[in-house]
Amino acid sequence: MxxxxxxxxxxxxxxxxxxxxxxxxxxxxxxxxxxxxxxxxxxxxxxxxxxxxxxxxxxxxxxxxxxxxxxxxxxxxxxxxxxxxxxxxxxxxxxxxxxxxxxxxxxxxxxxxxxxxxxxxxxxxxxxxxxxxxPRTAQLLLDRLRHPGSAGPLRFEADPSLPVPGGLVPRLLDAEQSNSSLVYGEEFILKLFRRIQPGVNPDLEVPVALARQGCSRVPTPVAWVRTTHPQEATLGVLQPFLRDASDGWTLALNALAAGDDFTAEAHQLGRATAEVHLALASAFPVGGSGGSGGSGQPGDTGRMAAGMTERLAAAAHAVPALRPFAPGLRTAFAALTSCDPGPPAQRIHGDLHLGQVLRAGRDWFVIDFEGEPSRPLAERRSAHSPVRDIAGMLRSFDYAARQRRPWRPEWARRCREAYCAGYAASAGWDPRKKHGLLRAYETDRAVYEVLYEARHRPDWLPVPMAAIERLAVRGD
Structure with a gap:
């Protein structure tokens, strides 16, 4: 034995x-x-x-x-x-x-x-x-998902209309990420969440709901695993793997290295983002399940400002380099109480950047709807202003531009403009005309980035700190 x-x-x-x-x-x-x-x-x-x-x-x-x-x-x-x-x-x-x-x-x-x-x-x-x-474990995990059933408190479930073939060769992705992913035969990808919170993970909930809306910008889950004890929680999701796709971050860095313009791609990405936001608004009506209780609704700017100011104070306490800029950054949050509140709150991506989008052929796809794992699950499933997603992508263009020397601020500026123009073409409203709201969300995102880099990648800290200085001094 x-x-x-x-x-x-x-x-x-x-x-x-x-x-x-x-x-x-x-x-x-x-x-x-x-x-x-x-x-x-x-x-x-x-x-x-x-x-x-x-x-x-x-x-x-x-x-x-x-x-x-x-x-x-x-x-x-x-x-x-x-x-x-x-x-x-x-x-x-x-x-x-x-x-x-x-x-x-x-x-x-x-x-x-x-x-x-x-x-x-x-x-x-x-x-x-x-x-x-x-590889043996990876193969057996896939077999569990292909043949739904239970193992102790674990529940393996699947969409019967989307069968998964057997015998697919597994490989573990070694890219830096906050979860772990296995690719099977270049056809499916299994994301296993590492940090678990009670409740339905948005990375299962949202793609399923968008599939029902007919949104083709998001891969549809075919199987998943959850636990019933200690509490109900999502543990992993199996989705189609876009084998010929490249992520937006890699494409942007390649364009920078080649000296190529990226505005056409950024414009198309803006349109794709707007399409996903429109589908999310339909799938999760405000006041419906998973679509209420968030920030960003008209008249709620005071609570938004307070939350952003609180996060700034916590980050400045943890990262001393942030402290000299805190007074200037607080002005962006204070201005929320008097600026245009922007579009209604709705379900959003929650952690949108170039690494969360894939381009296959001429089409952009949006992935990883988990949101920021450090935030409570209830907050990630609640409604927020879509400007928050837009600000995340604008920050990502800046991150990409700073990966090469000399820094090319004009490249980032053109991409940001093109992205917002593409978004406006599909959404019917222009993020650039919500300057106070966009500045506040971009500042909040940069503060988050400072704290993240200080904890996980100290060598990258100068990237968000450059944005902090810009946002605190010039506010643009």
Whole structure:
């Protein structure tokens, strides 16, 4: 009998329902005796781990399921304020989805995925690794999605009208991102969310709703996996993979390197963005499910300004370089109370930039509707001004232009103008005529970028800081 067979009883640990994603049951503490030390070292090194700026002092196991012999599915709570007893108030922290391979002797090809060897607890003597690097795990995951069913609290579901063939060769994408993605046979892509929050993830909810609207700008989900314990939450989504597509970021950098103009592409992208916004407004009427409670509605500018000012204060506290510019930046937010409130609030993308769009042939597609993973799921599913998405894309053109020396501000300016013109052609209103609103959202986005780069990519910090200086001094 293989040693991993002793892990089979782990499924019974899920018999007791848990109150929330941050209240681990005491019955799940024993497996963490094997894993906690290794995970404390490994988690902060992962691109998708959000707690890099604070020590991982506590880890709690929320659920564990053996998907198949030698592969464990875990939901782990990472915090710095202790793990409470069941029923206690949840501590600060996050919930993460992990798929761990557990073997006595992993194959040499898995060397880069190794987490470490276990020396104590029920897994003592075994080696643990990130199972997404294992082709066997990837194949079995796809089989689970092709044949819907349950595994402990996990539910594998699929759209029966969109069959997925078997035998597709998997590969793990190694690009920097906040989740993990597997491509199968260059036909489908499975995105597994790493940071888990209770509720339906927008990256499943929105593309399904847009497909019903007949919107062809967004790939349609064909299968997905969710959990029912500790609470209902989306864990992953399988969608068609656009094999011949290039992402907008790569296309923009290639144009810059070749000295080419990018305004035609930017104009078409603006039109595509407007089409998606129009479809979103129809799919999620304000006041309907998932379409209310957000900021950006007329008369709500005071609350928007307060939220932006609060985020600026928090960012300035964490990043000292931001502090000298804070007074000038606050003027952009204060002006919200007297500027044109712009179009009505609606569901939006929430984290739109050149890396979230794909171009295949002459068509642009919009992907990754998860929103900013650092923000609460309820906020990401609520209504906001579409100007927020527009500001994100305008910032992305600036990011691209600053990847080469000398910096080409005119390239970014022309792209921004073309994008807004394209948007206006399809939406019926021009973002450039909402100057106060656009400036506030672009400033809010730049503040977010400063905090993000300071935490994850310090070498990139000068890029958003240049925008901060521009927005604080000139306000354009």
């Amino acid at each position: 293989p040693k991993t067979a002793s892990l089979r009883p782990s499924r019974t640990l899920l018999a007791e329902p848990l109150a929330s994603l941050a209240e681990p049951s005491a019955s799940l503490t024993e497996p963490m005796a094997s894993l906690a030390g290794l995970l404390r070292e490994w988690l902060p090194r992962q691109r998708w781990f959000a707690g890099k700026d604070r020590p991982v002092t506590e880890l709690g196991l929320l659920s564990m399921t053996e998907l198949f012999p030698g592969c464990l599915h875990l939901l782990v709570h990472s915090g710095n304020g202790g793990v409470p007893c069941p029923g206690a108030a949840p501590p600060p922290g996050d919930c993460y989805q992990l798929l761990l391979g557990v073997r006595e002797h992993p194959a040499p090809r898995l060397a880069r995925a190794l987490i470490g060897q276990v020396h104590e607890g029920p897994l003592a003597g075994l080696t643990v690794y990130d199972a997404l690097h294992d």
